[in-house]
Amino acid sequence: MAQSVPTPRRAAGVRLALHPAVVGxxxxxxxxxxxxxxxxxxxxxxxARTALLALAAVSLSFLIGQAGLVSFGHAAPLGIGAYVVLxxxxxxxxxxxxxxxxxxxxxxxxxxxxGAVALRTRGVYFIMITLAFAQMIYYVAASLSxxxxxxxxxxxARSTLFxxxxxxxxxxxxxxxxxxxxxxLFGLDRLIASRYGLMLRAGRANEAKLQxxxxxxxxxxxxxxxxxxxxxxxxxxxxxxxxxxxxxxxMNWHVSGELIVMVVLGGTGRLAGAVLGAVAVTLLDExxxxxxxxxxxxxxxxxVAVVLLRGADLKALLRGGAA
Amino acid sequence: xxxxxxxxxLLNGLQLGVILFLVAAGLTLVFGVMDxxxxxxxxxxxxxxxxxxxLTAWTGSFAAGLLLGLxxxxxxxxxLEVLVFRHLTRRDHLEQVLGTFGVILIVTELxxxxxxxxxxxxxxxxxxxxxxxxxPGLNYPVWRLVILVVGLAVAVLLWYLVNxxxxxxxxxxxxxxxxxxxxxxxxxxxxxLVVFAFGAMxxxxxxxxxxPLVSVEPTMGDRILIVAFVVVVIGGIGSIKGAFVSALVVxxxxxxxxxxxxxxxxxxxxxxxxxxxxxxxxxxxIYLLMAVVLSVRPSGLFGxxxx
Numbered sequence: 001m002a003q004s005v006p007t008p009r010r011a012a013g014v015r016l017a018l019h020p021a022v023v024g025x026x027x028x029x030x031x032x033x034x035x036x037x038x039x040x041x042x043x044x045x046x047x048a049r050t051a052l053l054a055l056a057a058v059s060l061s062f063l064i065g066q067a068g069l070v071s072f073g074h075a076a077p078l079g080i081g082a083y084v085v086l087x088x089x090x091x092x093x094x095x096x097x098x099x100x101x102x103x104x105x106x107x108x109x110x111x112x113x114x115g116a117v118a119l120r121t122r123g124v125y126f127i128m129i130t131l132a133f134a135q136m137i138y139y140v141a142a143s144l145s146x147x148x149x150x151x152x153x154x155x156x157a158r159s160t161l162f163x164x165x166x167x168x169x170x171x172x173x174x175x176x177x178x179x180x181x182x183x184x185l186f187g188l189d190r191l192i193a194s195r196y197g198l199m200l201r202a203g204r205a206n207e208a209k210l211q212x213x214x215x216x217x218x219x220x221x222x223x224x225x226x227x228x229x230x231x232x233x234x235x236x237x238x239x240x241x242x243x244x245x246x247x248x249x250x251m252n253w254h255v256s257g258e259l260i261v262m263v264v265l266g267g268t269g270r271l272a273g274a275v276l277g278a279v280a281v282t283l284l285d286e287x288x289x290x291x292x293x294x295x296x297x298x299x300x301x302x303x304v305a306v307v308l309l310r311g312a313d314l315k316a317l318l319r320g321g322a323a
Numbered sequence: 324x325x326x327x328x329x330x331x332x333l334l335n336g337l338q339l340g341v342i343l344f345l346v347a348a349g350l351t352l353v354f355g356v357m358d359x360x361x362x363x364x365x366x367x368x369x370x371x372x373x374x375x376x377x378l379t380a381w382t383g384s385f386a387a388g389l390l391l392g393l394x395x396x397x398x399x400x401x402x403l404e405v406l407v408f409r410h411l412t413r414r415d416h417l418e419q420v421l422g423t424f425g426v427i428l429i430v431t432e433l434x435x436x437x438x439x440x441x442x443x444x445x446x447x448x449x450x451x452x453x454x455x456x457x458x459p460g461l462n463y464p465v466w467r468l469v470i471l472v473v474g475l476a477v478a479v480l481l482w483y484l485v486n487x488x489x490x491x492x493x494x495x496x497x498x499x500x501x502x503x504x505x506x507x508x509x510x511x512x513x514x515x516l517v518v519f520a521f522g523a524m525x526x527x528x529x530x531x532x533x534x535p536l537v538s539v540e541p542t543m544g545d546r547i548l549i550v551a552f553v554v555v556v557i558g559g560i561g562s563i564k565g566a567f568v569s570a571l572v573v574x575x576x577x578x579x580x581x582x583x584x585x586x587x588x589x590x591x592x593x594x595x596x597x598x599x600x601x602x603x604x605x606x607x608x609i610y611l612l613m614a615v616v617l618s619v620r621p622s623g624l625f626g627x628x629x630x
Contacts, residue, residue, distance in 0.1 A: 064417065070416060070417050070420065072420060114614075117614045117617055117618055120617060120618065120621045121617065121621050121622075123358075123416060124354060124358065124360045124416055124560065125556060125560070125621075125622075127360060127416060127420060128360070128552040128553075128555070128556050129556060129613070129617065131549060131552060132549060132552055132553050132556070132610055132613060133610060133614075135549045135610070136606075136607050136610035139603075139606035139607070140603045140606065140607060142606075143602035143603040143606055144603070145602075253545065253549065254545075257362075257420075257424040257427075260417070260420060260421060260424070261421060261424070264417060264418070264421050268417070294432050294435065294436055296428045296431070296432045297428065297429055297432035297433065297436075299425075299428055300425045300426070300427070300428030300429035300432065301425070301429060302425075303421060303422070303424065303425030303428065304407060304422055304425035304426060304429065306421075307411065307414075307418050307421050307422040307425065308407070308410055308422070
């Protein structure tokens with residue numbers, strides 16, 4: 001009796017320690033610590049960039065893997081988050097605690113407004129419509145002549161946190177990005193495990209059954225789009241701060257495509273897969289990018305090879321390599 | 324707003340419309356017959372422009388360049404289908420998106436390696452270089468009229484092929500009831516190969532026609548692809564008639580919107596507001612049109628199959 005009590009508690013502790021959010025955060029933190037110890041500014045930049053792209057990929061993985069919504073316009077909420085930093089900065093607002101919720105809200109609002117139309121359709125229609133709406137916001141951004149038009153412009157200053165310039169260095173920004181990624185992974189994981197998450201997956205598997213039970217998949221999917229879009233907006237806020245420059249190119253549909261690549265490379269079944277995918281694509285970019293400006297050729301070949309070698313996703317390869 | 328200006332913008336809109344139709348026709352058939360989403364269709368458009376530009380310069384004759392270029396586009400369509408696309412037709416849409424996106428990256432980068440990122444020179448063929456006076460005060464470029472004529476001729480040809488031939492009958496049946504057609508003993512994979520390669524050639528023709536008007540560069544297919552998606556969605560997947568009607572509507576709305584919406588706004592909301600909102604609104608018009616059509620008819624204007 002006395003011995004049996006600690007066992008489940010220890011198991012719960014182990015389970016928490018092995019939670020993807022914890023593992024992910026620890027992994028990024030370790031990379032950041034190594035970079036910091038080595039005095040590498042580039043390392044911190046790389047960690048910040050990878051973590052914020054991972055956040056965007058995780059938010060898309062939530063839509064694709066859980067809700068079954070293949071959005072090909074995820075660069076739009078990402079770019080909206082970035083533009084929130086730029087526009088708020090021009091009006092003198094640079095506090096992260098203001099900009100971050102604002103970026104979430106603006107991106108979520110866009111996702112709901114376009115989703116209300118896109119969700120009336122399925123399959124290839126949904127893919128094309130999300131792509132078209134993202135392209136629409138791309139052209140809108142390009143026509144904002146007060147904010148740089150086609151070329152974009154530099155942000156006024158990096159955001160402050162609690163009024164302090166904690167994010168001035170890429171190390172500070174990387175810590176925030178990693179923390180937000182961990183929070184998002186943990187929160188979405190709880191959401192997936194909840195009744196709501198179950199309903200999303202049920203709607204993906206068999207919509208007619210869900211409707212027969214008196215549940216309304218449309219509303220659940222709209223909420224999912226708001227959450228996914230909002231989190232991409234948060235990633236966009238971080239992206240604008242990291243690059244210190246915002247342009248319509250952030251919303252280019254190739255960005256949407258690359259986010260899908262990250263999600264699918266890592267496996268759509270789990271959110272953590274998107275983190276692996278983001279790390280893989282960023283590392284591919286960084287390593288191939290050093291050798292040739294034509295690194296996208298390599299990325300394209302990897303993508304086609306992966307798709308044609310059915311089922312051989314990155315995690316399976318890693319597992320196979322480890323075993 | 325003079326009559327001459329209005330007529331020239333009207334013609335520009337129709338000309339954009341027929342280009343969009345040439346691209347969207349292949350897309351919508353491939354969607355229809357195989358439920359296959361091909362993002363790389365814009366690449367075929369770009370390749371068409373490059374092939375014809377290069378072969379014209381090489382042979383010294385536009386007619387020879389166009390003919391060889393179209394054959395080249397057809398062959399490349401066959402090659403891509405055999406190498407990649409046929410392995411994706413039975414997969415889910417996500418994998419098709421991913422695979423065709425990979426093809427875009429590869430082909431675009433290969434073209435960039437071969438020809439560089441700078442736009443390629445594609446002069447208007449000398450025979451069609453001038454302009455004609457259509458109305459008093461309206462000189463219209465001959466090449467744009469040629470595009471209109473070619474586009475309409477291809478539309479008639481397609482109508483004949485799809486509605487009056489045995490192959491067209493199979494394509495029509497395949498685009499609404501692929502399982503039934505397959506059960507009746509038609510090799511639907513071969514049908515797909517033919518439709519796909521033919522669609523690639525039409526996209527290549529569109530690229531060659533548009534070449535002298537736009538800058539021929541590796542990413543030229545991206546913009547047209549997404550507008551072609553809008554056309555296909557509005558017209559209804561699998562419907563040639565829908566693609567034709569909606570291509571002309573989208574071409575007109577986009578061109579006339581860009582030309583006249585800012586002025587119209589100026590009258591409605593005043594000069595300063597119009598200057599700020601005009602460019603944004605006119606570039607949004609076709610997407611708003613798509614949203615409106617979809618809220619009334621979720622499967623498009625002529626969609627045979629529900630979404």
